[in-house]
Structure formats: structure tokens, C-alpha cells
Amino acid sequence: MRTKLVALPRRAFCTHAAISGTSHIARLARLGQIDNARRVFDQMLHKPIASWNAVVSGYFQNSRPYEAREMFDRMPERNTVSWNGLVSGYVRNGMIEEARKAFDVMPERNVVSWTAMVRGYVRQGMVSAAEVLFWQMPEKNVVSWTVMLGGLIQDGRIDEARRLFDMMPVKDVVARTNMMGGYCQEGRLDEAREIFDEMPHRNVVCWTAMITGYAQNDRVDIARKLFEVMPEKNEVSWTAMLMGYTQCGRIEEASEIFDAMPVKSVVACNAMILGFGQRGEVVKSRQVFDMMREKDDGTWSAMIKVYERKGFELEALDLFAMMQREGVRPSFPSLISILSVCASLACLDQGRQVHAQLIRSHFDFDVYITSVLITMYIKCGNLVKAKVVFDRFGVKDVVMWNSIITGYAQHGLGEEALRVFQEMCSSMTLPDEVTFVGVLSACSYTGKVNEGREIFDSMKNKYLVEPQTEHYACMVDLLGRAGRLNEAMDLIKGMPVEADAVVWGALLGACRTYMNLDLAEVAAKKLLELEPENAGPYILLSNLYASKGKWTDVADLRRKMRSRSVSKSPGCSWIEVEKKVHMFTGGDSRSHPEHVGILRMLEKLGVLLRQAGYSPDGSFVLHDIDEEEKLHSLRYHSEKLAVAFGLLKIPEGMPIRVMKNLRVCGDCHSAIKLIAKVTGREIILRDANRFHHFKDGSCSCRDYW
DNA sequence: TTAGGGTTAG
Numbered sequence: 001m002r003t004k005l006v007a008l009p010r011r012a013f014c015t016h017a018a019i020s021g022t023s024h025i026a027r028l029a030r031l032g033q034i035d036n037a038r039r040v041f042d043q044m045l046h047k048p049i050a051s052w053n054a055v056v057s058g059y060f061q062n063s064r065p066y067e068a069r070e071m072f073d074r075m076p077e078r079n080t081v082s083w084n085g086l087v088s089g090y091v092r093n094g095m096i097e098e099a100r101k102a103f104d105v106m107p108e109r110n111v112v113s114w115t116a117m118v119r120g121y122v123r124q125g126m127v128s129a130a131e132v133l134f135w136q137m138p139e140k141n142v143v144s145w146t147v148m149l150g151g152l153i154q155d156g157r158i159d160e161a162r163r164l165f166d167m168m169p170v171k172d173v174v175a176r177t178n179m180m181g182g183y184c185q186e187g188r189l190d191e192a193r194e195i196f197d198e199m200p201h202r203n204v205v206c207w208t209a210m211i212t213g214y215a216q217n218d219r220v221d222i223a224r225k226l227f228e229v230m231p232e233k234n235e236v237s238w239t240a241m242l243m244g245y246t247q248c249g250r251i252e253e254a255s256e257i258f259d260a261m262p263v264k265s266v267v268a269c270n271a272m273i274l275g276f277g278q279r280g281e282v283v284k285s286r287q288v289f290d291m292m293r294e295k296d297d298g299t300w301s302a303m304i305k306v307y308e309r310k311g312f313e314l315e316a317l318d319l320f321a322m323m324q325r326e327g328v329r330p331s332f333p334s335l336i337s338i339l340s341v342c343a344s345l346a347c348l349d350q351g352r353q354v355h356a357q358l359i360r361s362h363f364d365f366d367v368y369i370t371s372v373l374i375t376m377y378i379k380c381g382n383l384v385k386a387k388v389v390f391d392r393f394g395v396k397d398v399v400m401w402n403s404i405i406t407g408y409a410q411h412g413l414g415e416e417a418l419r420v421f422q423e424m425c426s427s428m429t430l431p432d433e434v435t436f437v438g439v440l441s442a443c444s445y446t447g448k449v450n451e452g453r454e455i456f457d458s459m460k461n462k463y464l465v466e467p468q469t470e471h472y473a474c475m476v477d478l479l480g481r482a483g484r485l486n487e488a489m490d491l492i493k494g495m496p497v498e499a500d501a502v503v504w505g506a507l508l509g510a511c512r513t514y515m516n517l518d519l520a521e522v523a524a525k526k527l528l529e530l531e532p533e534n535a536g537p538y539i540l541l542s543n544l545y546a547s548k549g550k551w552t553d554v555a556d557l558r559r560k561m562r563s564r565s566v567s568k569s570p571g572c573s574w575i576e577v578e579k580k581v582h583m584f585t586g587g588d589s590r591s592h593p594e595h596v597g598i599l600r601m602l603e604k605l606g607v608l609l610r611q612a613g614y615s616p617d618g619s620f621v622l623h624d625i626d627e628e629e630k631l632h633s634l635r636y637h638s639e640k641l642a643v644a645f646g647l648l649k650i651p652e653g654m655p656i657r658v659m660k661n662l663r664v665c666g667d668c669h670s671a672i673k674l675i676a677k678v679t680g681r682e683i684i685l686r687d688a689n690r691f692h693h694f695k696d697g698s699c700s701c702r703d704y705w
Numbered sequence: 706t707t708a709g710g711g712t713t714a715g
Contacts, residue, residue, distance in 0.1 A: 053706035084707035115708040208711040239712040
């Protein structure tokens with residue numbers, strides 16, 4: 001009697017402890033704390049199979065498949081759940097072959113094992129393999145049918161999916177929601193709505209799916225009506241509604257939804273950061289960001305992206321540094337964002353660091369991120385490194401080929417670009433419209449008129465790529481640079497689509513080079529109609545008037561600009577020194593702490609340049625100001641300030657890399673050529689359009705830009 | 706402790 005009394009609670013205690021240990025492990029693993037989960041497991045005296053299974057699954061859930069396998073191999077005994085955990089764990093980590101091996105050797109299979117394997121093939125996009133397995137299943141339940149249904153939908157085989165759906169012996173909410181979502185994806189809202197209306201029972205998930213369906217298909221107002229009447233809302237449904245508004249640019253309403261949400265989930269906050277960012281309300285984005293107590297990787301990358309897109313590159317970089325200080329390990333999406341920041345800001349040192357992180361996280365085998373990486377190296381002016389990364393990558397896709405072709409084009413390496421293009425074609429990768437923009441601009445930068453013409457013609461005939469305005473713009477540029485202005489004008493007249501600002505801009509640029517005032521006025525007039533707020537055409541035209549000494553016309557233009565409140569966007573240049581970016585605006589060096597040194601360097605250069613026979617070219621200054629003032633404003637152009645600072649700071653033998661937000665001015669171009677000569681330094685300047693490699697008194701663009 | 710549906714991001 002006594003033993004019984006004692007034994008019973010003891011056994012009850014033991015079992016209870018074991019169960020709670022197991023569920024504790026599972027909970028920790030779900031929270032991403034797999035190492036703590038492992039500690040709990042190690043401390044357990046009695047380890048039931050379930051606890052082993054929980055640890056194995058936990059490792060898989062946290063993307064540590066090798067440790068999961070090690071635990072599995074060490075298990076004293078295994079049941080079907082253990083084997084199923086192994087199969088589904090491999091599936092979850094995209095290791096389909098491993099999953100299949102485990103599936104083939106497992107001693108006993110049940111519906112779960114089969115379904116996990118079918119799901120694995122679906123996840124890999126191997127839908128036919130999934131179908132084969134599905135029809136071999138000894139027994140199926142609603143879940144297995146639903147997995148197969150999802151596979152067909154994912155494959156875009158929506159009508160086949162419907163046939164399968166009709167064959168299902170039992171349909172529950174999940175299956176119906178799947179079918180409904182499939183129709184929504186295809187834009188077949190009526191069929192989706194029919195399934196929704198005929199559902200015997202609806203839950204939050206299917207209401208949300210229907211709302212998303214309407215929102216994604218430009219029916220956000222219908223979505224809102226459903227949202228108002230749905231019986232129960234959760235964070236996800238609020239977020240879906242919010243997204244519906246942000247995606248169609250209705251930020252006011254998105255913001256209202258956001259304010260009304262009882263619980264502001266991380267996802268909703270992230271969406272709102274991006275939503276405000278879209279409209280350029282960067283401060284509001286930041287307010288949401290600062291308000292969040294809990295942030296995920298998406299939060300950081302959203303805020304970084306907003307900064308990057310809206311031209312707050314330094315803030316983006318600061319935030320990335322802060323993220324790392326707070327110990328947040330950047331994962332795939334934020335690394336992509338920050339690589340784009342590095343590319344647009346051209347901070348090579350930061351970019352290199354990110355590259356190292358990619359290698360450490362094994363992301364360097366991804367085609368997509370590698371293309372971003374190549375672009376980053378190119379935009380930082382490090383073509384050699386870009387090519388090394390490119391060559392090392394195995395099977396390349398169009399985007400990667402495009403990155404390197406466009407890169408060569410921007411650096412003025414026309415021959416190389418064309419060679420890579422040939423290589424691409426013989427590698428059986430079909431060029432797309434982006435490829436041709438790269439190839440044609442390569443021809444244009446190197447003056448290969450005939451090659452360009454041939455390629456332009458082959459686009460349609462050989463590669464079945466319809467030329468778009470960008471391609472016409474390239475051709476206008478190509479002909480225009482070669483001085484064939486009338487041919488360029490004829491091409492524009494013959495365009496099947498309306499010429500846009502880029503096309504007219506190309507013509508205007510060529511008119512500037514060849515001093516053709518008549519055509520310039522035609523192009524500029526068109527441009528002022530198309531983009532009245534853009535300062536570019538005013539400036540080009542006024543430079544043209546100025547260089548012909550027509551100061552009354554210059555004054556007229558300036559009056560027009562003022563009355564339409566158009567202002568010249570201030571030119572600025574920057575340079576990275578020891579992982580810090582230094583920004584300079586024209587005429588203003590005083591804001592920099594080392595302005596005294598910079599001015600002294602400029603004085604010194606001035607003497608050296610005059611000795612080398614340099615005379616400043618005042619035609620590049622917009623205003624009709626007196627000669628001396630003009631020369632003064634030339635001397636302090638932002639690119640010159642940045643170059644001077646680079647000469648002070650960058651060690652001898654290292655190239656000086658300077659970036660500018662506008663096109664380099666002609667005077668600076670000739671000055672920097674000479675600076676490269678008299679100082680014996682290599683200077684790489686990235687302007688808004690392309691790269692200039694200055695060495696020994698000449699530039700890689702051969703004065704043709 | 707193992708298999709299915711709705712929200713963000715590149």
C-alpha cells in the first residue's frame with residue numbers, strides 16, 4: 001500500500017517531467033534557441049524517444065541539418081516519428097536527395113512519411129516527381145491531397161488543380177483555402193469568391209486569403225468591405241489589409257489601418273516602414289523603426305532600403321553598422337540590401353566585408369546575390385574583382401551575364417563587353433532586353449557604330465527581343481556621339497512608340513558635343529514638355545548658349561527655370577577613406593574638418609597644372625559671371641575637392657576612387673587627366689553615367705562620354 | 706516529437 005502510494009506519484013512526476021522537458025525543447029527550438037534546447041535535453045535524466053525527436057527536429061528547424069543528423073545517428077532507438085522527422089527535416093532544408101535516401105531506407109512508412117516526401121518534391125519545384133509519388137501512396141488523407149493540390153497550383157496548373165480538388169473525398173477549410181488562393185493568384189477572382197461563398201465553415205485564414213486576393217488584384221476597396229465584416233481579425237488579417245493599401249500607394253489609408261491595429265506586429269511595422277519610404281516620408285519610416293521594441297532582420301533591411309532608395313546612403317550605412325553593434329547577424333535579405341547600398345555609394349571596403357560575410361554564411365553560391373556582388377564591385381570601380389567573382393561562378397544566369405556586360409560597358413571596355421556577349425550566346429544563355437541595353441551602350445561608349453547597328457537589327461530578327469525606348473535611346477546616343485545627328489533624328493521619327501525623355505536627352509547630349517543649336521532646341525523643347533521639373537535640359541541648353549556667347553538666351557532660360565521653380569540639383573562627390581565616406585559639395589570645402597589641407601593641396605595642384613599647360617575652360621559654368629569668379633567656381637567643383645582629399649589620404653600606389661552624383665564636367669575631366677599625370681596616380685571617377693579611369697594624362701573614355 | 710492554407714523583404 002505504501003509503495004503504491006509513493007510509486008504512483010513518482011511515476012506520474014517522472015512522466016510529467018519528461019513530457020514537459022520535451023515540449024520545453026520544442027518551444028525553445030521554435031524560438032530559435034536550439035542551443036538552450038540542447039542544454040535542457042542534456043540535463044534530462046530520462047530521455048524518451050520524443051525528446052530525442054524534438055532535438056533532431058529542432059536542429060533542422062534552425063537550419064543545422066548536420067547536427068540534426070548526428071543526433072539522429074546517436075539515438076538508442078528510433079520510431080516512425082523519428083524517421084519522419086529526418087525526412088521532413090531534410091525537406092525543410094532543401095536537401096531533397098538526403099530526404100529521399102532516408103525515405104527509401106526507413107523501416108516503416110505512414111501517411112506522414114509519404115506526404116512529407118511529396119511535399120519535398122513540390123518544394124523543389126519537381127512537381128512531376130511529386131505526382132508520381134502521390135499516386136503511389138498506399139493511403140491518402142486530406143493533408144496529402146492538399147499538398148498535391150498546392151503543388152499543381154504552384155506550378156500554375158490551376159485547371160488540373162481544380163480537377164484534383166473535385167476528386168478529393170473530403171475537403172476541409174485548408175484545402176478550400178488553397179484552391180481559393182490558387183484562383184486569386186491567377187486573378188480569377190470570381191471562381192475564388194465562389195469557393196469562398198460555398199464554404200461550410202470559414203476561419204480567419206480563409207477570410208484573410210480572400211482579402212489578399214482582392215487587394216493583390218487592384219480591388220482594394222472590395223477587400224476593405226470584406227475586412228469590415230469579417231467576424232474575427234488577427235495580426236495577419238490587419239497586416240494583409242495594410243499591405244493592400246501600401247501596394248497601391250494609398251499610404252494615408254495604410255497609416256489609418258496601422259494606427260487602428262490593436263497589436264502592431266513586426267511584419268506590419270516593416271510594411272509601414274516601406275510604405276512611408278515609398279512616399280519619401282523617411283522621417284516617419286524612422287519613427288516606426290524607433291518605436292519598435294522587437295525588430296527582425298526584415299525591419300533592419302526595410303529601413304536600410306528606404307534610406308538607400310531615397311538617397312540617404314550615409315544613414316543606411318550607419319544603420320548597418322548599428323545593426324552589427326547590436327549583435328544582429330545580417331541574413332540573406334539584409335545582406336542584399338546592404339550590398340546595394342555599397343554599390344550605390346561605392347564603398348569598396350564595406351562591400352568587401354559583406355563579401356566575406358557572404359562566404360562565411362555560404363551565401364556565395366547563390367546566383368542572385370552573386371550578381372548583386374558583381375554589380376557592387378563594378379560600381380566600386382573594381383572590375384578585376386568583379387571578373388574573378390564572375391569567372392568562379394559555375395552555371396550563370398542571364399542576370400549574371402548582364403551584370404558583367406553592363407559593367408564593362410560602363411567602364412568603356414567595349415571590346416570586352418562584346419566578347420562576353422559572344423561568350424554568353426555560345427553558352428546557350430538567351431540574351432534579354434537588359435543584355436541589349438548593355439551591349440548597345442558598350443558600342444556607343446566605344447564608337448562602334450556599325451557593330452551597334454547590326455546588333456540592334458539582330459535583336460528583333462535573331463533574338464526575338466522587341467526594341468524598347470531604352471534601346472532606341474542607346475542607338476540615338478550611338479549615332480549622336482559619332483556625329484550622325486540627322487540619322488539619329490530620323491531614327492526617332494521612325495520609332496514605333498513615343499520617344500521618351502531618355503531618347504531626347506541622348507540627342508540633346510550629342511547636340512552639345514557637336515554644337516548643333518538647331519536640333520538642340522528641338523530636343524530641349526520636347527524634354528521641357530516631358531519633364532518640366534528636370535533641370536538637366538535647361539543646363540545643357542544653357543551651356544550650349546553660353547559656349548556660343550548667347551548670354552541673353554542664357555538669362556532667358558534662367559528666368560524660366562526660376563519661374564517654374566526648377567533648380568539645379570547640387571553636384572556632390574564623395575570618396576571612401578578607411579571605411580568612412582567623405583562627401584563634398586561644389587564650392588564648399590569648409591564643412592570638412594580638413595579643409596585647410598584640401599585647399600593647400602588644390603593650390604599646389606593649381607601650380608603644377610599651370611606648368612603642365614592647363615587652362616581652365618569656362619564654358620562649363622552655367623552662369624554669366626565674370627571670368628575670375630567663373631574660374632573660382634571651377635576650381636572648387638566637388639570632384640576636384642574629393643580628388644584633392646584622396647591625394648592627401650590614400651597611400652601612394654593605391655588608386656583614388658571618387659564618385660559623383662552628376663556627369664563629370666568637361667573642365668574637371670581635363671584637369672583630372674593632368675592631375676593623374678603630374679602626380680603619377682591612378683584616379684577612377686564614377687559619374688552618373690559611367691566610369692573614367694584616369695592614368696598618365698589620359699582617360700579610358702577617350703574623351704568620349 | 707513528424708505532413709497542408711493567410712501578412713513583410715531582396
